[in-house]
Amino acid sequence: MARPRTPIGTFGQISFASETTTTVTAHTRFRDYDGRLRPVQATGSTRKQAEHNLKAVLARRSRIASGSTDLSGDSTFKRLVEIWLEDLDLQELAFSTRELYARDMRTLVLPAFKDYSLREISIMMVDRFLKKLAKESLSKAQHAKVVLNLALGLAVRYEAIERNPVRSVQRLRKPKKAVNALTIEELEAVRAAVRAWSGAKRPGPKPDGQVEAVIEVMIGTSGRIGEALAIRRRDIDDTGERMTVHLDGTIITPMNGPQFRQDHPKTSESSRKVTVPGFTADVIRKRLTEVPAGPEQLIFFSRNGTPLSANNVRRTLRAALKEAGLDRVTPHAFRRTVATTLEKKASAELAAEMLGHTSTVITKKHYIARADAVNEMTAEILESLAPRAVQDPAA
Incomplete structure (x- = not known):
């Protein structure tokens, strides 16, 4: 039976x-x-x-x-958002992505549309909303467009409205922006600024040197800040000729609740083992002498033993660099520096592999700084186009 x-x-x-x-x-x-x-x-x-x-x-x-769901064209946008958030839970989204969508909807979109019925939300209304938001911040407008499109797309699938107005708005055009990688001199200036900030007398607990160590780990592994903070003892292999580090997690900071270590990086495809340079290996070895035993022990952690907050690291770095006049440097600048260095010395393919990208498209577009000078070997190649000597007929 x-x-x-x-x-x-x-x-x-x-x-x-x-x-x-x-x-x-x-x-x-x-x-x-x-x-x-x-x-x-x-x-x-x-x-x-x-x-x-x-x-x-x-x-x-x-x-x-x-x-x-009892959703119809007369339902309020606020009701749609409630159903959309429930629908997100059915999808296999990374926790951080789900949190980001919810935050963007709550802070950027919901205040503008919450009291409208779904049938009242027109193409013109959405277009004006996004353009107005773009004047304040293009990034905010892009984030708002993503979640608004997802929510109204759900309303179409549930047959509450016939079409998604977001699909017909004018495209948000992002001005072209050069990729900024750090030079060796700028990298040294960053290191010096963080050391000076940590050594200065100021109110509150004395800095413990972890931010300086995080910087060297980010440079040597190409890891995102959350990936660097998620490294555990078990992820480090120092038995070979060179140390390797397994980047297979990231630190997540939920809107509600304590931070925790997610068991894969930004995407599951970006999990990777990297061989680190000597200066990064030295920093990691020093950290290992300062952290408790146990394979699951994070090498970076707070005074309470919880995961170190990426926001706190960013805040410290921002404060240190502001005093040194290096405001434009962010943690992501280290990844761009790694990508640009590897592409220049080797190839874009190696840079993409190091950064955990599945192709070179994103790496080239967002991480590799374009060189101003063309490779000097072009001059040697073009010598073949030199004019031929003309023989004097009178000779």
Whole structure:
């Protein structure tokens, strides 16, 4: 006799795992509207809170699975956003991406459209909104356009409106901007500025030198700031001729709740093992003498033993560089410097591989600074086009 299938919208037994000393993750499997079982998880500071948060996620997914959205053209945009956020939970998005979408919707889009019905939101209304926002910040306008397009696209799929007005607005044109990589002199100036800032007397706890170490690790690994902060003892292999570091995680800072280590970088494809230069290996070896034992131990952490905050590192770096007049330098400038150096000495393909990109398109467009001088070998090649000597007929 065949076993009855689990009804859509139900979930299995809840299990728990401790991500850090302050974070617990509750896991289960949920049968979606398409009949497939999918893993679902939620975090909390205690088992009880993690279970509560997981059940809240499951309740939202159950409403979607049963089709109880009651969405129409007369529904408010605010109601659409509630359903859209629930729909995001059904998708296999990185936690950081889901948080970013929710934040952009809450801060950029919802205040402007929350009281309108869906049928009232026109192409002209969206176009004016995005252009006005672009005058304040092109980046904000681009982020707003992404989430507005996703939400109204969902309204089209649920047949609440006939077309998505975002698809017809004028394109937001980004002015061309040169990729800025640091020169050796600028890199030394950054290092000197951070050392000077850390050594200066100022109110509050004395800097512990971690920001200086993070910079050297970012340069030597090409890692994003969250990837560098997510390195654990187990990710470091110092048994060979050169040290290797496995970049396979990142630090996530949720809107609500404690920071935690995500078990893959920005994308799962960008997980990679890199061989680091000697100066980075020296910094990592020094950190290993200063951190507690244990394979899961992060090499960068706060005074409370929690993951070091990327925002705090950025804030410290910004303060140090402002005093030195180097305001334009951001943590991402180190990745551009790595990419540009590798492309110049080797190839764009090697630069893309180091940065964790699946192709050279993004690397070339956003990370490699264009050289002003063309390779001098062109002169040697073009010698073949020199005019031939003309023989004097009178000779």
